[in-house]
Amino acid sequence: MNQIVQKLIDTLGPASVRTGDAIEPRYLGDWSGRSPVPPLAVVLPRSVDEVATVLRLCNEARQSVVPQGGMTGLAGGSIPTGGDVCISMERLVGIEELDEAAATMTVLAGTTLQTVQEAAQAAGFEFALDLGARGSCQIGGNLATNAGGIRVLQSGTAREQVLGLEVVLADGSVLSSMNKMVKNNTGYDLRNLFIGSEGTLGIITRAVLKLKPRRAARSTALCALNDYDGAVALLRSLQSTFGDEIGAFEIMWPEFYDFGVSLTQSKQSPLGEAYPVYALIEQAGFSDDHGERFAAALNAQLEAGVVLNAVIAQSQSETQALWAIREATAELPVKLEPINFDVSLPIGAIGHFVDACRKDFGARWPTHRGFYFGHIGDSNLHVTLDARSIPGVTVEEVDHALYGMVRDYKGSISAEHGIGLLKRPFLGYSRSPAELACMRAIKHALDPHGILNPGKVLPAEGT
Amino acid sequence: MNQIVQKLIDTLGPASVRTGDAIEPRYLGDWSGRSPVPPLAVVLPRSVDEVATVLRLCNEARQSVVPQGGMTGLAGGSIPTGGDVCISMERLVGIEELDEAAATMTVLAGTTLQTVQEAAQAAGFEFALDLGARGSCQIGGNLATNAGGIRVLQSGTAREQVLGLEVVLADGSVLSSMNKMVKNNTGYDLRNLFIGSEGTLGIITRAVLKLKPRRAARSTALCALNDYDGAVALLRSLQSTFGDEIGAFEIMWPEFYDFGVSLTQSKQSPLGEAYPVYALIEQAGFSDDHGERFAAALNAQLEAGVVLNAVIAQSQSETQALWAIREATAELPVKLEPINFDVSLPIGAIGHFVDACRKDFGARWPTHRGFYFGHIGDSNLHVTLDARSIPGVTVEEVDHALYGMVRDYKGSISAEHGIGLLKRPFLGYSRSPAELACMRAIKHALDPHGILNPGKVLPAEGT
Numbered sequence: 004m005n006q007i008v009q010k011l012i013d014t015l016g017p018a019s020v021r022t023g024d025a026i027e028p029r030y031l032g033d034w035s036g037r038s039p040v041p042p043l044a045v046v047l048p049r050s051v052d053e054v055a056t057v058l059r060l061c062n063e064a065r066q067s068v069v070p071q072g073g074m075t076g077l078a079g080g081s082i083p084t085g086g087d088v089c090i091s092m093e094r095l096v097g098i099e100e101l102d103e104a105a106a107t108m109t110v111l112a113g114t115t116l117q118t119v120q121e122a123a124q125a126a127g128f129e130f131a132l133d134l135g136a137r138g139s140c141q142i143g144g145n146l147a148t149n150a151g152g153i154r155v156l157q158s159g160t161a162r163e164q165v166l167g168l169e170v171v172l173a174d175g176s177v178l179s180s181m182n183k184m185v186k187n188n189t190g191y192d193l194r195n196l197f198i199g200s201e202g203t204l205g206i207i208t209r210a211v212l213k214l215k216p217r218r219a220a221r222s223t224a225l226c227a228l229n230d231y232d233g234a235v236a237l238l239r240s241l242q243s244t245f246g247d248e249i250g251a252f253e254i255m256w257p258e259f260y261d262f263g264v265s266l267t268q269s270k271q272s273p274l275g276e277a278y279p280v281y282a283l284i285e286q287a288g289f290s291d292d293h294g295e296r297f298a299a300a301l302n303a304q305l306e307a308g309v310v311l312n313a314v315i316a317q318s319q320s321e322t323q324a325l326w327a328i329r330e331a332t333a334e335l336p337v338k339l340e341p342i343n344f345d346v347s348l349p350i351g352a353i354g355h356f357v358d359a360c361r362k363d364f365g366a367r368w369p370t371h372r373g374f375y376f377g378h379i380g381d382s383n384l385h386v387t388l389d390a391r392s393i394p395g396v397t398v399e400e401v402d403h404a405l406y407g408m409v410r411d412y413k414g415s416i417s418a419e420h421g422i423g424l425l426k427r428p429f430l431g432y433s434r435s436p437a438e439l440a441c442m443r444a445i446k447h448a449l450d451p452h453g454i455l456n457p458g459k460v461l462p463a464e465g466t
Numbered sequence: 467m468n469q470i471v472q473k474l475i476d477t478l479g480p481a482s483v484r485t486g487d488a489i490e491p492r493y494l495g496d497w498s499g500r501s502p503v504p505p506l507a508v509v510l511p512r513s514v515d516e517v518a519t520v521l522r523l524c525n526e527a528r529q530s531v532v533p534q535g536g537m538t539g540l541a542g543g544s545i546p547t548g549g550d551v552c553i554s555m556e557r558l559v560g561i562e563e564l565d566e567a568a569a570t571m572t573v574l575a576g577t578t579l580q581t582v583q584e585a586a587q588a589a590g591f592e593f594a595l596d597l598g599a600r601g602s603c604q605i606g607g608n609l610a611t612n613a614g615g616i617r618v619l620q621s622g623t624a625r626e627q628v629l630g631l632e633v634v635l636a637d638g639s640v641l642s643s644m645n646k647m648v649k650n651n652t653g654y655d656l657r658n659l660f661i662g663s664e665g666t667l668g669i670i671t672r673a674v675l676k677l678k679p680r681r682a683a684r685s686t687a688l689c690a691l692n693d694y695d696g697a698v699a700l701l702r703s704l705q706s707t708f709g710d711e712i713g714a715f716e717i718m719w720p721e722f723y724d725f726g727v728s729l730t731q732s733k734q735s736p737l738g739e740a741y742p743v744y745a746l747i748e749q750a751g752f753s754d755d756h757g758e759r760f761a762a763a764l765n766a767q768l769e770a771g772v773v774l775n776a777v778i779a780q781s782q783s784e785t786q787a788l789w790a791i792r793e794a795t796a797e798l799p800v801k802l803e804p805i806n807f808d809v810s811l812p813i814g815a816i817g818h819f820v821d822a823c824r825k826d827f828g829a830r831w832p833t834h835r836g837f838y839f840g841h842i843g844d845s846n847l848h849v850t851l852d853a854r855s856i857p858g859v860t861v862e863e864v865d866h867a868l869y870g871m872v873r874d875y876k877g878s879i880s881a882e883h884g885i886g887l888l889k890r891p892f893l894g895y896s897r898s899p900a901e902l903a904c905m906r907a908i909k910h911a912l913d914p915h916g917i918l919n920p921g922k923v924l925p926a927e928g929t
Contacts, residue, residue, distance in 0.1 A: 104698050104814030105845070127706070151649050160649060163626070178900045184810035184845035186614050186623060186881040188662055189889075189896045190923055191905045195658035199651055216706040235567045242679040243590070246752050247710060289709050296753060347647035351567030382568070382647035418649040426652075433652045437641045441912070442654045448911035449904070460653055 042083035059175025070202035072144025075136035078423025112143025128214035131158030149199030151419030156380035167211030173450040227278035227312040231354025251285035256375040263331035340390040347415035383418040505546035522638025533665035535607025538599035541886025575606025591677035594621030612662030614882030619843035630674030636913040690741035694817025714748035719838040726791035803853040810878035846881040
């Protein structure tokens with residue numbers, strides 16, 4: 004038995020340390036599809052003190068650790084890479100406080116997003132972060148990766164839902180910044196440094212989350228547009244009428260839209276004929292007449308010629324039917340062999356970027372099938388290529404082609420999924436040498452022995 | 467002539483370096499009232515390259531530098547403390563781009579807040595940060611101190627108005643993170659580390675600012691309430707009806723309210739008789755009928771007994787008359803000898819805190835006059851004591867009494883003004899030893915020779 008593993012068993016007890024065949028497959032891989040490498044051990048601490056003890060012992064032994072949440076990440080940020088001790092946060096669950104006056108909720112990191120959402124709702128509030136993996140992803144992982152999702156346009160990313168944080172540092176010291184206040188200008192903003200650092204600077208153990216007032220009702224519309232620039236004009240016009248009541252603004256180009264429609268029950272587009280660009284728009288307001296005001300605004304855009312055609316859902320089932328087209332993403336891995344991208348670009352450039360992709364990929368790989376859709380109000384574009392349509396082409400070749408264009412457009416190679424292991428080779432496409440040097444200096448200052456999730460986000464020290 | 471000063475003159479030219487009597491008084495002190503100490507020199511770089519050159523030369527010479535913006539800070543963050551080279555950003559002015567599709571504005575750090583606001587407005591947008599010093603404060607200083615102001619409830623602090631940042635580091639390297647995208651998860655969030663670091667980690671030279679849709683109209687109401695808890699209930703109820711249309715929620719306790727009323731033209735409270743707590747509320751909406759909906763909501767609160775009495779402004783001059791009571795803060799230094807505090811507390815605790823202050827100060831200093839008011843929706847309370855009412859009592863004694871209570875209530879000794887020089891002795895009241903150690907580690911990693919604004923926020927290294 005390895006010495007550090009024996010020490011962990013002696014300290015935490017055998018029920019909290021799994022090794023060998025006792026390690027279940029769920030600790031090995033995440034949703035990135037990266038092939039698993041079994042870790043040295045999986046540790047299941049029952050308290051923040053135990054997390055601190057594990058890190059202290061591992062730091063003394065220069066033992067690498069990999070923090071694990073719900074394992075729903077898409078960038079390989081929480082998978083073991085060989086010889087690691089995985090620290091699963093699954094036993095650190097629970098809502099410790101819901102403060103109605105402060106509109107805050109204090110939670111342990113292993114609590115699932117859905118549990119947080121439901122507790123907020125039960126108290127008459129809303130927790131604004133939402134994403135497909137809500138039932139299995141953990142709030143600690145959401146914060147470690149600065150998760151995005153479907154409400155960013157309205158409420159921002161995970162970062163903007165947090166007031167306070169507790170983090171265990173590499174040496175086992177507990178950094179408690181469990182602030183409940185909106186304004187607090189007392190020194191450096193440590194909170195935002197750990198949020199989005201993907202477990203490479205510390206392990207998030209607790210958080211104070213912001214709650215928002217619950218929105219009364221939602222309207223959903225599907226609009227057909229002449230082109231991408233028309234979609235941006237529509238977004239800005241609706242925002243100038245409704246402010247942040249515009250909660251989703253999802254653009255679909257025909258390749259993706261037709262794929263989505265082909266998977267619905269009717270297999271018919273709700274808009275009849277085909278159009279150059281489609282927008283799925285959600286307006287979530289507080290007042291009773293918000294639906295009427297939304298319909299009136301869309302009507303005006305129809306009359307002005309910005310919107311070519313539109314359908315407003317009149318029932319919950321019609322709403323679901325419209326969203327079903329956009330949520331065809333879940334079927335991409337079933338129907339295709341997808342190579343997925345999650346990139347950001349300045350909003351005004353996204354239309355040109357899609358055209359450039361179509362042209363470049365068309366020239367390189369005439370048989371390719373590409374799909375384009377995204378949270379345009381958040382500058383976020385998703386691109387999927389079907390590997391089956393380009394036999395013999397490697398994922399690496401497609402990565403280089405796509406990320407190369409992102410670099411040319413001064414975009415980001417990761418909008419919301421993070422860097423993890425998969426995108427590390429391309430981090431320099433979106434970050435300058437000065438930025439990378441600054442990140443390495445911070446990493447070295449907080450984790451001098453490089454034990455925290457080595458090789459994720461940044462190359463492991465000495466490599 | 468000092469060697470580094472000579473080198474700066476040789477490199478930048480004599481027109482960009484002031485020494486001795488050529489240094490105007492405005493470079494010496496800020497609005498904190500701290501006594502001035504003349505610097506070695508004041509440097510006025512004309513470009514980011516020149517800022518980089520100044521820092522490179524000063525870093526090589528181990529010369530301390532003090533970045534300066536509009537000098538409107540209240541915590542002494544930008545005043546020279548002896549032997550420093552001040553770097554004024556006043557020549558780095560201008561709006562470099564306004565991108566309507568992205569809803570962003572790219573500006574140089576020396577641009578005043580008002581210039582930014584006006585340019586946003588001219589393009590049909592709104593820049594959400596606003597504060598009294600708007601005409602003279604610079605956007606770089608706003609970001610360096612994470613300024614708050616009167617719209618935080620609606621739009622967050624300065625931090626939340628920024629997408630991208632350019633910073634010159636201690637060694638003169640230029641860290642350009644001029645991101646224009648809403649979502650960008652490519653490594654550590656360097657942006658938020660520099661925002662609020664008060665010039666101790668780098669000098670902000672450029673920023674990409676977020677623009678918001680412009681709100682059509684504003685309603686303003688003054689409400690009388692039974693107690694503080696009733697004010698919080700009113701806030702949460704209005705937010706559940708209007709969401710972030712509630713743009714200001716200013717609470718005044720009678721000591722302050724009566725002072726404010728006494729300075730108005732009529733000297734009469736618009737509410738007639740006296741009440742325990744007053745709320746000045748601004749609702750800023752997009753729809754035409756928002757004023758009617760606001761009036762209806764306040765009426766319902768009157769009928770429910772939450773609001774005891776209310777006045778809604780019917781004209782611009784009535785709006786100004788209501789705000790004039792709250793803006794009596796400008797007269798505090800004229801009419802009194804104020805000792806001012808800018809603290810944060812969990813929202814639910816603020817009422818108890820005010821009661822505790824009255825009791826504690828009453829017992830210590832029976833003749834004291836205290837004034838309480840604040841941006842309650844942002845957890846921010848301002849407390850002013852009139853030094854003339856407690857002759858013989860030092861500012862230090864009052865600081866210790868008030869900040870001691872803030873510590874007991876797990877509050878923050880600085881909500882929006884920052885730490886600077888003045889509050890540094892009390893930073894440990896709101897931040898733990900682990901947090902301070904983490905801040906020092908980051909400071910040392912980014913500014914190993916400690917040349918950047920030494921002694922501000924954290925003690926200078928080696929002291």
